[in-house]
Amino acid sequence: MSASRTKFYLDKQNGKVFGVCAGIADYTGIDVLLVRIGTVILTFATGWALLVYLVIAWAANNKPYGLYEDAADAKFWQGVRTNPKRSTAEVRSKFRDIDRRLADIEMVYTSRNQRLADEIDRLR
Structure with missing residues (x-):
């Protein structure tokens, strides 16, 4: 547009x-x-x-x-x-939160978590 x-x-x-x-x-x-x-x-x-x-x-x-x-x-x-500065700060804050949550998911996924590995094996 x-x-x-x-x-x-x-x-x-x-x-x-x-x-x-x-x-x-x-x-x-x-x-x-x-x-x-x-x-x-x-x-x-x-x-x-x-x-x-x-x-x-x-x-x-x-x-x-x-x-x-x-x-x-x-x-x-x-x-x-x-207030453009407040709006950009809110968007940055949301992106930081999303980035933090993705980093947490990546850490759980890539770490050697025996309990998670056992649960995945049970699902197969």
């Missing part, structure tokens, strides 16, 4: 007007209702939020169809966007 999963996109499938609030919610992982309420409050409080909303709607690209495989994939990429 050529689309970047860490880029901001308009989410017109889940959007109400232009998909800006749904895109922000998808990008940050915040509930879309809270983003919409915040946008309305900012619009009434400052007035410039509507202009920013329209500029984002004009400048941002539409979200590609099938960008995420499932909800877990979307959550993973939201975590990557918020």
Whole structure:
């Protein structure tokens, strides 16, 4: 897939007007209702939020169809966007755990374990 999963996109499938609030919610992982309420409050409080909303709607690209495989994939990429160092640390930790478990299996398999050898012989 050529689309970047860490880029901001308009989410017109889940959007109400232009998909800006749904895109922000998808990008940050915040509930879309809270983003919409915040946008309305900012619009009434400052007035410039509507202009920013329209500029984002004009400048941002539409979200590609099938960008995420499932909800877990979307959550993973939201975590990557918020804190990439933590995400890479989690992946490294998982790989270290897998590597350690494989090393344990290799040690049991390659060591001379009489009990294991007897059990294998019984299975034959």
